[in-house]
Amino acid sequence: KENKNYCEQKLIRLNESENPLRVLHLKKGKGLRKKALLTSYIHGDEPETLQANLTTLENVLQNNLLDSWEIMSIPVANPYGKQLGTRYNLIGIDLNRDFFTKKAKETKTIIKMNSQFMFDFSL
Numbered sequence: 209k210e211n212k213n214y215c216e217q218k219l220i221r222l223n224e225s226e227n228p229l230r231v232l233h234l235k236k237g238k239g240l241r242k243k244a245l246l247t248s249y250i251h252g253d254e255p256e257t258l259q260a261n262l263t264t265l266e267n268v269l270q271n272n273l274l275d276s277w278e279i280m281s282i283p284v285a286n287p288y289g290k291q292l293g294t295r296y297n298l299i300g301i302d303l304n305r306d307f308f309t310k311k312a313k314e315t316k317t318i319i320k321m322n323s324q325f326m327f328d329f330s331l
Contacts, residue, residue, distance in 0.1 A: 214274055222298075222313040227287035229317060234265065234281070236274035244329040246281040247318060250303045252289025252296075264331070280325060285314055 214236040219228040235241070246264055248257035261283055268279055284290050288298040295302050297312050306315040322330070 232281040235278040242328045249284040
């Protein structure tokens with residue numbers, strides 16, 4: 209909220225019964241920059257990934273890295289798993305194992321973002 213000049217928040221609805229994916233898009237000005245995707249909480253029972261994501265964003269801002277980077281962050285890639293503290297999404301898929309089969313809407317969303325933005329780095 210403090211950085212509205214270069215942080216845009218988007219909500220991506222997966223379905224009616226689940227919390228949306230929240231995507232933070234950090235960029236400053238115009239021009240070509242390297243692009244990075246930070247994803248956390250792929251497994252809802254791994255809360256430390258969120259802290260790592262947010263700490264990375266803080267470091268990006270504190271060190272003026274937006275002059276050379278455009279960052280997209282998905283703080284909670286598995287809202288249902290986070291809510292219940294499980295590795296699986298609403299339909300029982302382990303998202304970390306789904307990037308080849310592409311059955312889960314969450315996974316499809318991340319893959320679509322990657323093909324749209326062509327990230328140079330993903331964590």
